[in-house]
Amino acid sequence: GPGAIVRIRSAKEDYDPSRLDGIVITHRHMDHANDLNILIESMAEGGFKKRGTLFCPEDALSGDPVVLNFAKKYLDNVVVLREGGEYVLGDIAFRTPVRHKHPVETYGLFFHLNRTIGLISDTRFFPDLADHYRAEHLIINVLRLKPIENHEIVEHLALNDVKAIIEKVRPETAILTHFGMHIIKEKPWLLAKKLTKETGVKVIAGRDGMKWEF
Numbered sequence: 001g002p003g004a005i006v007r008i009r010s011a012k013e014d015y016d017p018s019r020l021d022g023i024v025i026t027h028r029h030m031d032h033a034n035d036l037n038i039l040i041e042s043m044a045e046g047g048f049k050k051r052g053t054l055f056c057p058e059d060a061l062s063g064d065p066v067v068l069n070f071a072k073k074y075l076d077n078v079v080v081l082r083e084g085g086e087y088v089l090g091d092i093a094f095r096t097p098v099r100h101k102h103p104v105e106t107y108g109l110f111f112h113l114n115r116t117i118g119l120i121s122d123t124r125f126f127p128d129l130a131d132h133y134r135a136e137h138l139i140i141n142v143l144r145l146k147p148i149e150n151h152e153i154v155e156h157l158a159l160n161d162v163k164a165i166i167e168k169v170r171p172e173t174a175i176l177t178h179f180g181m182h183i184i185k186e187k188p189w190l191l192a193k194k195l196t197k198e199t200g201v202k203v204i205a206g207r208d209g210m211k212w213e214f
Contacts, residue, residue, distance in 0.1 A: 004035035005042065007209070017042035022053040022089045026121035027106035028060040037071040044074035053077040053089055057105035081107050097132035101125075102155050110135060115214050118171075122178070125161040130168040137214055138171040139206075141178035145186060159183070159191065166199050173214075177206035 008015045020043040025033045043052040051074075058080045060066050072078065079087060083099040096107035100123030109119040110133065118135035122143075143156035156178075157165075166174050174195075179188055188205035195203040204212075 001031045002034040005038050018045045020052060022055065024055040024094075024109065025057075025060060025066075026108065026119070027057055027100075027102060027104050028066045029104060029122070032122075033060065033066045036066060037068050040067075040071040040074055047074050050074055051076055053079060055079045055081055055087060055089075057081050057107060059105045083107070098129070108133065113214075117214065118169075120157070120165070122156055124155040125157055125164070130165045133165070134169050135171055137173045137175070138166070138169055139175045139177065140165065142176050142183065143178055143180040145180070145182040156180075159195075163195060163199065166195065166201050166203065170199075170201060172202065174201055174203045175206050175212065176203065179205075 005017065008017060017039055020039070023036065023039055023043065025036060027033070040052065040054065041047055044050060047070075054067065054075050054077070056067065056078070061078070061080070067078075081096050083096065086095045087093070093112045095110050095112075097110050098108070100106040100108060100121060102122050102124070106122055108121045108123070111117040111119075115137060116135040117137045117139070118133035119139045120129070120133055120141060122141050123129065140162050141157065142159060142162045144154065144158040147158040147160060148154060162174075162176065176188065176192060183191065188207075192203040192205040195201075
């Protein structure tokens, strides 16, 4: 999203984006893909080396693309994400279990590392959503404090949706992120503490610059 290149360069580790082997975007919206092209260029060392793999939905490449042609030329490979797809990059395997309910083509991610980690990206709630993300650790994008009647206006999860998902999956850890202003005003760490008490699952509110060891 916006500021990603600045954030990773100013982190404590001062991460070098030229060390990247690949980039995954869940969907084309600006808050998830704004810095994509500059990260591709950085991965390719300013375009002097053709390298790296981009994993993205098809509509990130077509119509009004978020992957610009100049940046696309720097990549070794572009892999289009599909529902139920399985992917490997080096020693990392991940899959896109289900297409989400969102205005653009959107996928969550399920990583098979030394532990299973699920990322529920932007989506409105649907009945079998939790069944696709039965992971030991679960990262959930939650925008709204309370649900709204017209889901078509804002197709994102609300806090009650997150509680239902956590209670069904029962991961070891649930990390909440992607907060809207109503959640921020209610102090996300207090909401996470309340969910921990209600569900019996360790719930953490994500914060800027947070690093998490799994």
